[in-house]
Every structure is written in C-alpha cells, then in structure tokens.
Amino acid sequence: MEFLAGAAVIIVLLYILGFGFNLIASGIGVCLIAATVLCEIFFIFCLVRLFLSKKVRGTFVRIGRKEKGHFDTAFYMIDGRELPNIFPSEMAMKDKFYKENKEVTLRLGIGKKCVYDLNAVLTIVCGTVLFGAGCLFILFIYDKLK
Numbered sequence: 001m002e003f004l005a006g007a008a009v010i011i012v013l014l015y016i017l018g019f020g021f022n023l024i025a026s027g028i029g030v031c032l033i034a035a036t037v038l039c040e041i042f043f044i045f046c047l048v049r050l051f052l053s054k055k056v057r058g059t060f061v062r063i064g065r066k067e068k069g070h071f072d073t074a075f076y077m078i079d080g081r082e083l084p085n086i087f088p089s090e091m092a093m094k095d096k097f098y099k100e101n102k103e104v105t106l107r108l109g110i111g112k113k114c115v116y117d118l119n120a121v122l123t124i125v126c127g128t129v130l131f132g133a134g135c136l137f138i139l140f141i142y143d144k145l146k
Contacts, residue, residue: 033138040131046086046124050116053107058115060098063089074098076106076115086114087123 014024058076065072071088074097086109090097097119107116116124 036131036134036138039127040135043124043127043131047128049110050107050121050124053109053116056106056108056115057103058083058106059103060100062100063094063098074117074119076104076117078106078108078115083108083113083115085117085120087120090119 011024011028014027015021056078058078061075061077061082063072063074066084069084072091073087074085074089075082076085077083097117104117107121109115
C-alpha cells in the first residue's frame, strides 16, 4: 500500500513539475517492462538452479524464519541437517503443502544450503511461464507499435 501511495506522490510531483501525461505514462510503461523482464530473468536463473539440483528425500520439520530472513519458510530434515526451503512458505494452503513428519521428495540446492520443495517448484515453473508470456506480450505490442 505504501508503494502505491509513494508512486502516486511521484506521479503528482512529476505532473506539477511540467512533465506531460504521455511522458509519465511512458515512464510507467518502461518501469513495468523492466520489472517483467527482470522477473523473467530471475525465474530462468531459478529454473537453471533447479535443474542442476539433486533429488533427495526429506522430512518436513517446521515453519520458521532463516537466520537473516524476513519471511517464514519451511524447514526439512535431510541426512541429519535441517535445511530451509529456497522460497518463503505458502500460508494459504499450508495444510496441503506441509505435513509434519511426512517424508517428501525434495531437490537439494547446488550449495547444499537450501532445498526446493513442491511449493518452490510450482512457483518457479508458474513464474517462468507467466513472466515469459508477459515478455512475449511486450514484444508483440512493441512490434505492433513500430
């Protein structure tokens, strides 16, 4: 919410300073395009790391925060080590994804400091597809505007 309020203040200030509506709209469009492309790059990076990871079996232990983390994440026990999931935990469907003391198939990250659970795999796959479609849409619109 604060982000939207800050964006509104910036837009009003730009308009007061004499920037035209078309220029402001173009700037917003460029920011949205840059955010879409950067998100797609992030998800492609995550997808490559997911493919390079190793399949392991682990047991869900708890949901908590990493040492320097800001969000709750799922922790799994693998070979006597408690490792966090790469992404924050899913709170809406917590009962579906996380069942205590249930052994699940995970992907062990390259540095062996984190794991990819079902939530992370779905996030990466859906994010790659959706932001990829967004990038294709941007290219399509750009081609039509030429």
